[in-house]
Structures are given as structure tokens and as C-alpha cells.
Amino acid sequence: MATLDLPLTATRRAPRTLGRRATFWTAAAVAGLSLWTSAAPTTTYPLYARTWHLTPAATTAIFAVYPIVLVVFLLVFGQLSDFIGRRTAMLYGVGALLAGVLLFALAPSVGWVYAGRAVMGAGVGLALTPATAAVVEFSARGKAARASSITTAATAAGLALATIVGGALIQYAPAPQHLDFWVLLGVIALVVPFVWMMPRHTKDESQAPWRPRPIRVPKSIRLLYAAAALAVTTSFAFGSVFLALGAQLGRDLIGSTNIFVIGLVLAILSAVGGLTAIATRSVPAGRQVQLGTGTVLVALTLLQLSASAHSLPLFILTSLLGGISYGLLFSGGLGLISTHAPAHHRGGTVAAVYLVAYVGQGVVALSLGLIATASGLSTALLIGVLAIGVLAVSTFIVATLRVVR
Secondary structure, three states: OOOOOOOHHHOOOOOOOOOHHHHHHHHHHHHHHHHHHHHOOHHHHHHHHHHHOOOHHHHHHHHHHHHHHHHHHHHHHOOHHHHHOHHHHHHHHHHHHHHHHHHHHHOOOHHHHHHHHHHHHHHHHHHHHHHHHHHHHOOOOOOHHHHHHHHHHHHHHHHHHHHHHHHHHHHHOOOOOOHHHHHHHHHHHHHHHHHHOOOOOOOOOOOOOOOOOOOOOOHHHHHHHHHHHHHHHHHHHHHHHHHHHHHHHHHHHHOOOOHHHHHHHHHHHHHHHHHHHHHOOOOOHHHHHHHHHHHHHHHHHHHHHHHHHOOHHHHHHHHHHHHHHHHHHHHHHHHHHHOOOOHHHHHHHHHHHHHHHHHHHHHHHHHHHHHHHHHOHHHHHHHHHHHHHHHHHHHHHHHHHHHHO
């Protein structure tokens, strides 16, 4: 069996090497930064559309480039950290995040933005899986079950900071197309030294060298994997409506033109998601998924009503319920898989969950943009609500089958 990054209680502490607790929080920070980076352009999309005369299809294509590239990297490198270690894989990922954000910070044209989005996808594809696995492996003894809640809270914090910081800087600071990316670049740069000081990987000599290979899910946990993948996919699909179209919904359907206000409203979903994950950390993962599917169906109904009525209060209520469902589904899905996957397959198995989730997110985001361009934003939203509703029902059925068995 492969030996992963060993806790420092099992090895002699090297100079300038982080302890278990600091490593745990560094991994959580990388997970949060991965989602902050992924959502950083959210409040900038309307500005790009106005500056470069982009259609809804073009702006959602900017969003969709990210999950497409990310999926390719998950397919090729999903199991990489099981072989070279969480630290090294995270260093590659954080380096790519820095490069992608720099392209956005300098972008003079939409071509740079597409390139930056692709590099961001590569960075998240390399960083998020080992960060998620490391949070489990460096949890305090006997508390590995809380890892999914911490990871969910970290990613939710990243999403919230993306829309709040981005909205504030776009609305009130100079260089609205660039400054928020320079701020994010600085934050990522601050985390890099801590990733560098994480414990090194110790390789088991019996382990074969890494090479690109299909992600394999152990047969014994495939039903559990299906429930986890569907749960995380549902949470990402619902989130994609806010990330890809949220700022436009706020401007066109809700009637607000203040980007900071829109960013605050969009951040409600993420903030509530993180709080929900922490508050429900003692709830069994399967039960979290079941509760999350019911909540997301109510949130989808309210989303459609808020758009039809052009109601900001209803949109805020939608964000609250959507945040609860995101927290339950994402935390429950990760909890199902991360604590049950064999240690030597944990990176690859977690990558397989993210793979399905990001494919779903990319398909939803790009489809909504194409439909919005052809038939209008209201039609796109209605179709998106129906599609995600079907996905939520499917998640509930598979999660219930997993509990019954």
C-alpha cells in the first residue's frame, strides 16, 4: 500500500516542516483558495460583456472553459497525489492558480481571459483533490469525520470572498477589471510558503511509479461513490446558476445595478453553505445528502419565482435556502467518500467525485448560456431549474438505496 504524507508523529520532524494542525489548516486554505479562484471572475462577467460586447453564450463560455480543462486534468492527474504526495501536487496546483490569476490581472482582451480561465482549471484540477485528501489525513486523531465539514466551510468561504471582494473592488475601487485579481494573487502568494513547508511524501518502494491511467473506484464502494458524486454534482450544478448567471440575474431580473450589492447577495449562498456544514457536522453524511436534496428543490422553486416576480427579497431567500442545500450536499457527498475510500486510493476516488461534479457544472453553465443567448435569460433559468430538479431527485434515490443496503 502506498505511504502518503506521514503525520509528524510517525516521522522525525524536519526543519521548517509544519505540524499536523498547521498542515490541516494549510490544506483547508488551499481548498478555499481553489474555489475563490474558480469564482473570482463571477462579478466581472457583466463588465466583460459591456466592455467587449459579449453575448451571454460568450460570458458563460468563459465560465465553462474552467470546468472543461479541470475535467481533463482530473482524468489525467486525478491519482497523482497518491503517488507523489499531497504537498507536491498542491505546489503544482497553486503555481498554476498563480499563473491563471495573473493572466486575468493583466488581461487586455477576452483572449487573455479565456487563457487565464483554462490555466485556473488546471490549477484547481491539481490542487483541490490533494487538499481535500490532506484535510482528512491530517485531521486530529478520531476526528476525520469532520474533515468534509471543514472542507465545505473552506470552499464556501472562498466562494463568498470571491463575490464580496470582487464586488466591492469593481464597484468602488479603480481598475475594476483587474484589481480584484491582483488582490487574489497576493493572497495565493501568502499561502505558497506554508504549502512548501508541509510534510514531504514518503514513497513505499513496492508502489509502482505514477503514469497517466484511468481513475479507478474500488468495487466495494461504487454505490457509495455514485451517491457522493451525485450529491456534489447537484450542489455544483445549483451553484453554477449563481456563478455563471448570478450577476446577470441580479442586474436583469432582480433590478439591482450595484455590483457590490449583487456580490453580497451571491455570497449569502456560500456563507450559509459553510455555516450549515459546520452546524451539521454531527449529522450522518447520508442523512445530510437526503436533507440537502429536499432543500435544493425548494430553493429551485423560489429561484424561479424570484426571477418571475423580479423580487430581491425572494432572491435573497433563495440564496439562504440554496446555501443550506449546498452545505448539506457538498459536505454529505464528501463525507460519504473521503472517509470510506481506501487511503492508497483516496486521492483518485475524491478526484472521481470532482470529475463528475465538474462535468455536470460545465454542461449546465454552458447550456444555460447558449439557451439564454437564443431564447432569453428567463427561458434558460426555467430549463436549468427543471434539469437540476431532476438531478436532485436522482441523488435522493441513490442516497436512499445506499442507506437501505
